[in-house]
Amino acid sequence: MLFNSLDFAVFLPIVFLTYWILLNRNLQIQNLFLLIASYFFYGWWDIRFLGLIVWSSLVDYWIGISLSRVTKPQYRKLLLSLSLLMNIGLLGFFKYFNFFIESFAQAYSLFGAQINLSRLDIILPVGISFYTFQTLSYTIDVYRKKLTPTKDIVAFFAFVSFFPQLVAGPIERATNLLPQFFKKRRFNYTTATDGCKQILWGLAKKVIIADQCARYANDIFNNHDQYSGSTLVVGAFFFTFQIYGDFSGYSDIAIGTAKLFGFNLKINFATPYFSRDIAEFWRRWHISLSTWFRDYLYIPLGGSRVGKWLNVRNVFIVFIVSGFWHGANWTFVIWGTFNAILFLPLLLSNRNRSNLDTVASGRFIPHIKEVFQIFITFLLTMVAWIFFRADNLSHAVSYISKIFSSSIIVLPEIRPFNMFLYLLFFILFEWIGREREHVLNHRFFNSYNWFKYPLYFILMALILIHSNGTPEEFIYFQF
Numbered sequence: 001m002l003f004n005s006l007d008f009a010v011f012l013p014i015v016f017l018t019y020w021i022l023l024n025r026n027l028q029i030q031n032l033f034l035l036i037a038s039y040f041f042y043g044w045w046d047i048r049f050l051g052l053i054v055w056s057s058l059v060d061y062w063i064g065i066s067l068s069r070v071t072k073p074q075y076r077k078l079l080l081s082l083s084l085l086m087n088i089g090l091l092g093f094f095k096y097f098n099f100f101i102e103s104f105a106q107a108y109s110l111f112g113a114q115i116n117l118s119r120l121d122i123i124l125p126v127g128i129s130f131y132t133f134q135t136l137s138y139t140i141d142v143y144r145k146k147l148t149p150t151k152d153i154v155a156f157f158a159f160v161s162f163f164p165q166l167v168a169g170p171i172e173r174a175t176n177l178l179p180q181f182f183k184k185r186r187f188n189y190t191t192a193t194d195g196c197k198q199i200l201w202g203l204a205k206k207v208i209i210a211d212q213c214a215r216y217a218n219d220i221f222n223n224h225d226q227y228s229g230s231t232l233v234v235g236a237f238f239f240t241f242q243i244y245g246d247f248s249g250y251s252d253i254a255i256g257t258a259k260l261f262g263f264n265l266k267i268n269f270a271t272p273y274f275s276r277d278i279a280e281f282w283r284r285w286h287i288s289l290s291t292w293f294r295d296y297l298y299i300p301l302g303g304s305r306v307g308k309w310l311n312v313r314n315v316f317i318v319f320i321v322s323g324f325w326h327g328a329n330w331t332f333v334i335w336g337t338f339n340a341i342l343f344l345p346l347l348l349s350n351r352n353r354s355n356l357d358t359v360a361s362g363r364f365i366p367h368i369k370e371v372f373q374i375f376i377t378f379l380l381t382m383v384a385w386i387f388f389r390a391d392n393l394s395h396a397v398s399y400i401s402k403i404f405s406s407s408i409i410v411l412p413e414i415r416p417f418n419m420f421l422y423l424l425f426f427i428l429f430e431w432i433g434r435e436r437e438h439v440l441n442h443r444f445f446n447s448y449n450w451f452k453y454p455l456y457f458i459l460m461a462l463i464l465i466h467s468n469g470t471p472e473e474f475i476y477f478q479f
Helices: 006-022 027-042 048-070 073-109 128-143 155-160 174-182 189-222 229-262 276-285 289-297 310-326 329-346 369-388 395-404 417-432 449-466
Strands: none
Touching: 006 027, 006 229, 006 276, 027 048, 027 155, 027 329, 048 073, 048 155, 073 128, 128 155, 128 174, 128 289, 155 174, 189 229, 189 417, 189 449, 229 369, 229 395, 229 417, 276 329, 276 369, 289 310, 310 329, 310 369, 329 395, 369 395
């Protein structure tokens, strides 16, 4: 079920009213209802894959309890290995089986021989990368004794399948989300209205920004050989905002929806395009995934506590694995590697933690140096997104090569004034709200009724105007 669909517009109020009006007296019944609603939400797409979530939940629930009963280190490691093998094995089969088969056949052909290996007609279950990492975080934290395993199977299953963030995150840690299923939840009007505002802003990001940018980005990327280098820059520019509006829009809707039910999810995006270097960008982009890799891969590898070159190795491993997590294509591996290369000078010069605060904090106007840093970081990020968006490596190389041709100095063939105007207002709004959880939470958009209510109306009107009969899927559904 898509957040931007009529189905969800009917589903959410029904679940919300039932949850608070009919079931507000019993916490266990509320949890059970959320579990049923979450399975219905996911099964609306393809009921066959509900079995994967149930199986993954059941295995990690049992392993968590078993870890609390076993004291011998070798048996605890065996249980953890079983969880890793099961979860990563399922993820690897559905997401990477065909990729490895094709890559093996191509590598074999380099030796002058041909091997025929059949692809399997595998459908990638929506959200499998997200809920797999969520259950793994539970098992690993229980193994590390940072979390006491739960015996409440309903609460645990509801934690794994919580519908607001089930399909595309944020990837919640058990230490944050699971305890919330055991606390009495009371309806809070202020929190609920803030959630509605965040949902509205997320829908605006998706429908007004991402979907409209996608119209031009898809045309330019799919027909890049027919356009000038300057037009390809426009295409990369639009895709840069498409993927941000699409993914951060989903996260805003997820976080806002969770607030309606009394849950607090972690922030997943913090205006990353206002970053002053690549390190800051990755602290602000897809935060739940970046911190997951930091805590469960980078630090176990030794993190920054090892020597400089081992630290460099660890950084490259994290970036490459992060790229591969996004999809079974060499373009994602190159995208991750490219970001690691951009990160390397900061690491070697010990400047990777130079910009920990928000740019121009307490000021509206940034310094010239900050503007220059943001511009350079944005350009580098935009180049990296070309690899992410390209169909394959040859497509990416061809696209970038044409950008750096003489045709870059001509006027772009595609220059939609309305889209640039939308982006101008969008960037301005994001800048104003850069120190808040979401834009509409800023006092500038809340203090005056004569301003905020017309703004809400305009956003809703634009969402309706730009919506079509068939809602567009979110980009990260494929990951």
